[in-house]
Amino acid sequence: MWTPRASGEDSPERQRWDVECSRQYDEDKNGYTPGCHPEKCGRAVFDNFVTKDEVSQLRAIVDFGMTYASPSAAKGGPTIMDINSGFVRDPESVVNMYNPKGGKAPAKFTSQQYDLYRKVIERIRTTIVKEFGGDFLHLTAPTFITREVGSTSWEAKDMHDVYWHPHIDKNNTEHYDYSGLLYLADHEDEFQGGKFAFIDGVEDFQQQMPCIDMDLKARGAPHSCKEYAGAGYCKTKVNGGTIAETCPKACKLCDGKEVDSGAPQEGTQHSVEPMAGRLVVFTSGRENLHQVKKVTGGTRYVMSLWFTCNGEKQFNDFLDGKVHERFAASPKDEV
Secondary structure, three states: OEOOOOOOOOOOEEEEEEEOOOHHHHOOOOOEOOOOOOOOEEEEEEEOOOOHHHHHHHHHHHHHHHHHOOHHHHHOEEEEEOOOOOEEEOOOOEEEOOOOOOOOOOOOOOHHHHHHHHHHHHHHHHHHHHHHOOOOOEEEEEEEEEEEEOOOOOOOOOHHHOOOOOEOHHHHOOOOOEEEEEEOOOEOOOEEEOOEEEEEOOOOOOOOOOOOOOOOHHHOOOOOHHHHHHOOOOOOEEOOEEHHHHOOOOOOOOOOOOOOOOOOOOOEEEEEOOOOOOEEEEEOOHHHOEEEOOEEEEEEEEEEEEEEOEHHHOOOOOOOOOOOOOOOOOHHHOO
């Protein structure tokens, strides 16, 4: 397990762990730049990657953005804030802080705050290039900071609330090639639980689907999951998936026995203890199955970034305080 360094040490310290690459990178190279996709896979941890002052500035950005979340979000569960697009999503609502409803003023960040955010992203990108030897690497969407509040009284209401299940980044989004996590809070001092873990030795991993139906009516649908399932619409395709994928419990894709840890029964776990300023980078394929443990108390903050070898999936961060409905290569490409 990686644990925090002694306080007072200001220079970054690197630890590297090599793992054998999966064949996932060879399965589809359409749109990929030669020399970019990983030949040597692994994981690396950098302590003091950003300074204490930079951590404080990033926390100020996210704390302000989180004021656009629903009041109940601070009492438990995950909230995601994307400074690029303006979207803030919590277990109760989705709002765009650059175009909020209900008379609230649009969010305003300073040019210095945007510059810091942009510089940190680029610093992480160049670190991954240096660490894994890729000649070309592109930032890809989305980028966001997650706040996870631990509470014994909070219960997940949506499958997206269940952040603690093991997963593989490239399985979730095919064009992800490298992942980066920058922690902005200290384990134990600011939150309990919430460790990050790589899981090795799991063969033929099948991602577990949280057995929670989405509240469709709250999102504007005319019927609930139970009503759609009762009418036989589970196999109906919608938004690139099926009703069953949105309503796994009503459509009986799972047995309703939600496992709190979500951890596979087999495998060896290698934990990383989050600490403010610590960066974790790793190749995004099957060789790096991983998990965030459930936060049991306090508040955990992490900045999440992904990078791709696929130039068609490049995302130029806007960071202009305007609403962007989808991620695109440049503002003129938006719809």
